[in-house]
Amino acid sequence: MTSKNALAAICRPVSSEEWRAHVIESLDALESSCVVVPCWFSHPGGNLPASRLRAMWHLSDRRDQRIFFEDDTTVLDNFKDRTRLLGDLGQNNCTLEISEIKNHDNGPFCFWIDLTSTQSDKDEDKLSFVDDCVGLNILSSPPAPTLTHPKTAYEGQPYTVTCTVPHTCPSHVPKLTWEQQASAPQVTGRNKDIRYGNWESESILTIIPEEKDDHTEITCTAQFNGQRTSSKTMTLYVKRAVNYNHIIIPTAVAVGTAVLFGLLCVLMVKKYK
CATH class of the missing domain: 2.60.40.10 (Immunoglobulins)
Known part of the structure; x- marks a missing residue:
């Protein structure tokens, strides 16, 4: 069943509104570092308890190629212990972190969620957002400051x-x-x-x-x-800070000399009078 058919199967009995995932389409990721992929999903009605939700991230439209799942024994060996869900599913947050980025971790990676509280494998009990995936642009060298x-x-x-x-x-x-x-x-x-x-x-x-x-x-x-x-x-x-000493000092000396000379002149005039 395609994602659109699965979406229709879920939405028909519940509401005419659509269930949607919102995933960043493309991100740079530095090799050997980590990348955090923002992801949110929305649905009719209020928030569902996290206990009723199972989330998975997988390669493109291959659900069997899992990079994150609560049962880590089903995760691809190359991604074991390198992925974790940072978001709270009960708050409609499906944000994923991938650590120790490899040069081949370019995806695309897609989000999938199981809306039942059972282990049912029926397609109508699940949603897969294969149109909302992220591709990574792997950087071999870090950006310069x-x-x-x-x-x-x-x-x-x-x-x-x-x-x-x-x-x-x-x-x-x-x-x-x-x-x-x-x-x-x-x-x-x-x-x-x-x-x-x-x-x-x-x-x-x-x-x-x-x-x-x-x-x-x-x-x-x-x-x-x-x-x-x-x-x-x-x-x-x-x-350098502006220094006016070469102007102030000579000016002060000249003024002082003029004042002193003026005083001497006044005294001389008074004496001879």
Whole structure:
């Protein structure tokens, strides 16, 4: 039975509404790291208890080629201990994590669910969303960080550099570290959901540059799950603080001399009068 026929068989006795799965169509996945595939399903009525639901992820339209199932003895050997369901089925969340990504883990992977509380194998008791699958674009090398910063730093004034790197493994966020020579650096960071299964790890470096820091390098390194790393380097250009002493001191001397000379002139005039 096709997925559409199975869907019709389920929906006819229950409601005219449709049961649907919502799966991200495509995601980048770094080899040796992990990928988290967002997945939700909807159905007529309220939420069903998780005890009534059995979920499975399988290769394309081959239900016998399972990459995740509650009975792990039926899972393909290549995927055993590498997949887990992060979502709560009782909340209609079927999000899947695949760890230790291999270069052949490109899918497509499809979601399937059993809506009965029994072990029935009848097609009309199941839903398979073969039109809602995810394909993975396997990356052999990690993406390089992006550095955002002002072109010039000013001596004695706070200077900020932001390092960001994209990823699809929010359960193991890339670790961002800095290499630089300035004194007393301050670092803050966060992991941002930029939607559709994509995330961005961010680290912000703040320093107070000195003259000695001019033309030094600042490097941000991203360490991904699976020990893969990538880096980005920038050169710091520090503009010296404006020093007016070469103007103030001669001016003060000249003014002082003029005042002193004026006082002497006044005294001399009074004396001869």
